[in-house]
Amino acid sequence: MRQRDPHLLEGQVALVTGASSGLGERFARVLAAAGAKVALAARRTDRIEAVCADITAAGGTAVGVRLDLTKPETFAATVDEAQDKLGPVTTLVNNAGVPYGVRPHKVSAADADLVIGTNLRGPFLLSCEVGGRMIADGRPGRIVNVSSMTAFHYSGTPTAALYSVTKAALARMTEVLAVEWARNRINVVGMAPGMFHSEMMAGMISRVGDPSDQLPRGRLPDPSLLDSTLLYLTSPASEAVTGTVIKVDDGQFGR
Template identity: 40%
Template sequence: MTSTTQQHPLPLTGRIAVVTGAASGMGAAIAERLAADGASVALLARRTERLDDLALKIKAAGGEAFGVSVDVTDQSSVDRGAEEVRQRLGRVDLVVNAAGVMLGAPVQEARIDDWTKMIDTNLTGALRLAHAFVGDLVKAAAEGRTADLVNISSVGSRGAFPTHGVYSATKAALTQFSEAIRADLSPADVRVSSVEPGMTATELGANLSDEQLELLGSTFAGIPPLAPADIADVVAFVVSRRRELNLSYLVAVPTRQV
């Protein structure tokens, strides 16, 4: 008797994905995981040398990816990037907004420039990307393809974190935006999901002062953080469900974080 092994396609085979914030942290991990699961991935961020390195890593592992220099705070940059993605990959059916910045300070020491940077990146940047690709998602769904928009928010959207009021506000707005536009897009069979990570080991806090890092450290003392790959696992699960199932809101935290 001759045995045969049936080859099963990867769960995201044929999907065309865009990931912002792909130069590091959660964005890079999500992009790598989506490519490993079979998607063709456009890597969007400002740091092109990191994007090139990640694209080479993904290709060496048998995946398909390329970097596109995009600043999500600049509308013309987003428009150019979206057009380049379409020219190289075709119609996008999976968008992950993972670009973000966290800058802390007590409100009485307000730094308006920092507040503006967080709003422009964490919120308005995500709105720009959603606007740039929503037409693709609607058309992909109309063709019978699975179509996803995933926004990476934060548990900071729901709790009180000292010195991080504006950061938390941007994430709360992003979560609410996700819920609101899901009402707009669900009749077109486009899924919208908001993922809220808890404490995760990334570069997000690289711009915090020693005092702010010490405060966060004391707040989360004894709690092993998640890895970016953990959040990538969550996103990969969300977007690989049958198209009739929308996991609209997920919270992913370390077991010891409450």
């Protein structure tokens, strides 16, 4: 696996959701450095424009598109905008997500709509928007879903019940869309990170403290340790890999 090959993803157009911070920002930079043209999507357009400027200065190709995952009626226009600027999307990275550290019996209906809308309904409908275009054009493609280890392990601490449910559904979505679209040569794959440094994690640390001391390797890993998994899942090397969610947790969770 040649992680630093600037031509690895040449010809690809990647749409990365939640690219304004954290893992998504990192993923956008990594895909661009590997030769993909990248559309960075999020609500905070000032932040995605700043990242686009960095990527462009480094010789890559990147544009920003506004996306609010809770508003599916806007998805077609967002994908149109990315396509008009860069060409048809070949790779969708469903990265954006919101945490929700509230005990289940305290969850309001409005908050449930927000968390499910952002973490599940949005990625499902956006995948259908992008996948539907690939199918209509007879183009192969990739969809990478960013789930979470909480999809598979739940300790109750910190409380993230609804978040965990949405991430488990995203893992199942990976499996069922992979079956649905196998004949269309669309690979649907995922990764399930453990706890990594990001803004979301900084928010959790401010609520419940830094968990590093309790982790087997005594650290919260840097997001760069997800690079190779992302590049594997988006590159020709994984052509036959679909319906799989790769766990990357630095040994944090039991098996």
